[in-house]
Amino acid sequence: MNKYDIVGIGAGPANLSLSALLGVRAPELTARFVERQSSFNWHPGMLLPEAKLQVSYLKDLVTLVDPTNPYSYLNYLHSKGCLYQFITANFEAVSRSEFADYLQWVFNSLNNVDKGSEVTDLDYNGEHLKVTTSTGDILLTKNLVLGTGLRPYIPKCCRSIISDTVFHNSEFMFKKRNFKNKTLAIIGGGQSAAEIVQSLISDEENMPAKILWFSKRLNFLPIDDPPFTNELFVPAYSRHFFSLSSAKKERLLAQHKLASDGISESTAVLIYRRLYELKYVKKLPQICYLLPSHELHDVNQLDDRYSISVSDLEAELDKQYNVDGIILCTGYHYHEPHFLKKISNQLNRDKHGLIVDEDYRLHWEGDKNCAIYIQNGARHTHGVADPNLSLLAYRSARIINQISGKEVYQNVEGDCLIQWGLVQ
Ligand SMILES: Cc1cc2nc3c(=O)[nH]c(=O)nc-3n(C[C@H](O)[C@H](O)[C@H](O)COP(=O)(O)OP(=O)(O)OC[C@H]3O[C@@H](n4cnc5c(N)ncnc54)[C@H](O)[C@@H]3O)c2cc1C
Numbered sequence: 001m002n003k004y005d006i007v008g009i010g011a012g013p014a015n016l017s018l019s020a021l022l023g024v025r026a027p028e029l030t031a032r033f034v035e036r037q038s039s040f041n042w043h044p045g046m047l048l049p050e051a052k053l054q055v056s057y058l059k060d061l062v063t064l065v066d067p068t069n070p071y072s073y074l075n076y077l078h079s080k081g082c083l084y085q086f087i088t089a090n091f092e093a094v095s096r097s098e099f100a101d102y103l104q105w106v107f108n109s110l111n112n113v114d115k116g117s118e119v120t121d122l123d124y125n126g127e128h129l130k131v132t133t134s135t136g137d138i139l140l141t142k143n144l145v146l147g148t149g150l151r152p153y154i155p156k157c158c159r160s161i162i163s164d165t166v167f168h169n170s171e172f173m174f175k176k177r178n179f180k181n182k183t184l185a186i187i188g189g190g191q192s193a194a195e196i197v198q199s200l201i202s203d204e205e206n207m208p209a210k211i212l213w214f215s216k217r218l219n220f221l222p223i224d225d226p227p228f229t230n231e232l233f234v235p236a237y238s239r240h241f242f243s244l245s246s247a248k249k250e251r252l253l254a255q256h257k258l259a260s261d262g263i264s265e266s267t268a269v270l271i272y273r274r275l276y277e278l279k280y281v282k283k284l285p286q287i288c289y290l291l292p293s294h295e296l297h298d299v300n301q302l303d304d305r306y307s308i309s310v311s312d313l314e315a316e317l318d319k320q321y322n323v324d325g326i327i328l329c330t331g332y333h334y335h336e337p338h339f340l341k342k343i344s345n346q347l348n349r350d351k352h353g354l355i356v357d358e359d360y361r362l363h364w365e366g367d368k369n370c371a372i373y374i375q376n377g378a379r380h381t382h383g384v385a386d387p388n389l390s391l392l393a394y395r396s397a398r399i400i401n402q403i404s405g406k407e408v409y410q411n412v413e414g415d416c417l418i419q420w421g422l423v424q
Contacts, residue, residue, distance in 0.1 A: 004030045006403060007131050007141040009119045009337075011035035011110075013042070013103060013389060014375035015147030017061035018396040019110050020071035025408045026400055031112050033147075034133055038116030040107035042100035045170040046192060048199050052093035054191070054223065054264060055233075059389045061106060065397040065412045071109070076102045092266065122339045124346075129370050143403050147375040150332035150387060155187070157299050158328060165325040166299070166306065169196055172327065179208040185308055185321065187296050188329030189215025191223065194263040196327055198271050201278065201288055210287055212321055214294040214310055223262035228418065232259055232383065233390035236416035241383035242358050243421075246350065249380065256384040261331070294319075299326065332387070334377045347372075352380040359402040360395060373399050 006022070008015040011033045022031050060076075062069035069075075077083045107113065114137065121132040128140035152168040162168075164175060169192040179200060186193050197213055213220075231237055241249060278284050291310075297318075298309035306323050334353070336344070348355045348363035355363040356378040361371050375395060379386040397409035 001138045001140055002032070003128070003140045004032045005141065006031040006143045006145060007129070007139045008033040008145040008147055009131070009339075010147035010149060011037075011040075011107060011113045011115075012147060012149050012376075013061060013392055014149070014395070015145060016103060016106050016110070016113075017392045018145060018147070018375070018399060019112060020061050020069060020106055021066065021393065021396045021400055021409070023110070023112070024066070024069050026404055029400075029403065032139055032141075033110075033113045034117050034119050034131065034137075034139070035107075035113055035115055036118035036134070040100075040104040042096070042103050043170065044100075045173045046195065047097060047100060047173055048195050049097075050198060050267075050270070051096040051195055052264065052266065053096055053099045053389075054093070055389050057094045057099065059392070060102065061396075062393050064414070065393040065409050071106045073099075073102055076105050079105070093264075119337075119339050121342065123342045124366050124370065127367075129372070142370050143373070144371070145373045145375060145399060146337070146377065148337050149376055151335050152328075153331045153333045154328060155296060155330055157297060158326065161299060161301055161306070165304075167327065169193070169327055169329040170332075172196055178206075179325065180206045181209045182324040183210040183322070184208045184212070185296075185306075185323045185326045186211060186213045186329060187326065188331070189217045189220055189263070189292065190261045190329060190331070191263050191267065193327075193329035194220070194267045194271060196329060197288065198267055198274070201271070201274050204282075207287060211289065212323065213288065213290050214296060215290075215292045216295045216313070217292060219292045220268065220290060221258055221262050222268060223260070223264055224258040225262075225265075229259050231416055231418045232256060233385040233388060234416050235391060235394045235413045237418075237420060238382050238385055238391060238394075239358070239413070240420035242381060246352055246380075249383070250352065253379065253384060260384050260388060334379070353377075356381045359398050361402065371403070373402075375399075 006029055008018055015033050019033055022029060057073045060073040061071055063072045077086050118134040119131055120134050123130045128142060129144045131139040152170045154168055158166055167175060186197055197211060200208055200211055275288060293313040294310045295313060296308060296310050300307045306326060308321050308323055310319055312319055343366060346365040356374055360373045360378060362374055364372060376387050385391045394412050397412045400408050
């Protein structure tokens, strides 16, 4: 049994940021991170060749709270010897493949991550939180940081038919993708759906016979990305959001949906131009049908095909289509991990989920000297930026300051050009 000041569960971007920031400014704190993947992969099922990062590369694991940290994106570029060329290439957005490579570089450089080890159990032994792993380790700590990420959301009507032909977009790159001459339903109107449609229509030799692309939204709406919307992704807004009532937070999160879930303009343009090319230049029969204001509500299996029922929300009609496959681009939700089972009834919740304080610490009935922090599970309390990369470094810095009991990271709040509260 080993004792640590901090144990982190999961080493995705959230806990990698914590580890990278801890090592440099708080090396006196002993920390261990447990990650079930043995080598780093960043959402590999959606690592399509054209995929681009939707935020600035400066929103890496560390830069926004400590630009001098060695695990910055710029230092990654420097270490691979391409800083001059990166500047000359002047990308509008860096590729997700390169960002994944950066994350892997950090993952491989940190020496406090146990790779290929899954946390299976968590308990409280009267003094410490006790973490048990699939590799048989037992780690004791007074500060636990949950960083297990979100899970793909599968609509109820599809849960019993998940297969090689009905699957969530997070599995896309793992499937055979043999869609030639098939009819496919794509469910969802966000960026993941758009990336998949773009990929399906790009390869003329292997195109499906028909793509039915359904979105509940009024149209295939763009990500809301102008400067003032980006002020929702700064610490000052997160602090303002935190101070609001739960009812107001719920309303605002619905209104902020497109700030994170809309389609990037570059992807929308690629799709539109390709549809134009296929129809008016190559004069091919239409294969791609864009159907906004449609909601999937039922699926029936017919031998090796499916009959899907969708509601046309504008015409107020129900329609049926027969398809060979269904790709569910239906988002990701937070689920409490199974290993929390033993302490689950000591965690305080309200109707929106776990109660989280401003420093990302869960309210729990257990020992007040043992803290449980949560990364990427506090959208309901901290706002739309919580699952995003934007506040990753800020959140880690706050957790470190709280655990250290001092301002290890100073001036992490930054500024804001919108007065969310009172004018002073
Ligand atoms: C396809 C896709 C693209 C995205 N692109 C962007 C973008 O461009 N810009 C942006 O700001 N945000 C983006 N996001 C959102 C966000 O930045 C990422 O989801 C990010 O990976 C979240 O980091 P995380 O560490 O919280 O979770 P994850 O990346 O999900 O990492 C969680 C880790 O925990 C591990 N784990 C889980 N359970 C256990 C356990 N019991 N024991 C041990 N390990 C465990 C998992 O293996 C995983 O490695 C994207 C999300 C997706 C899905």
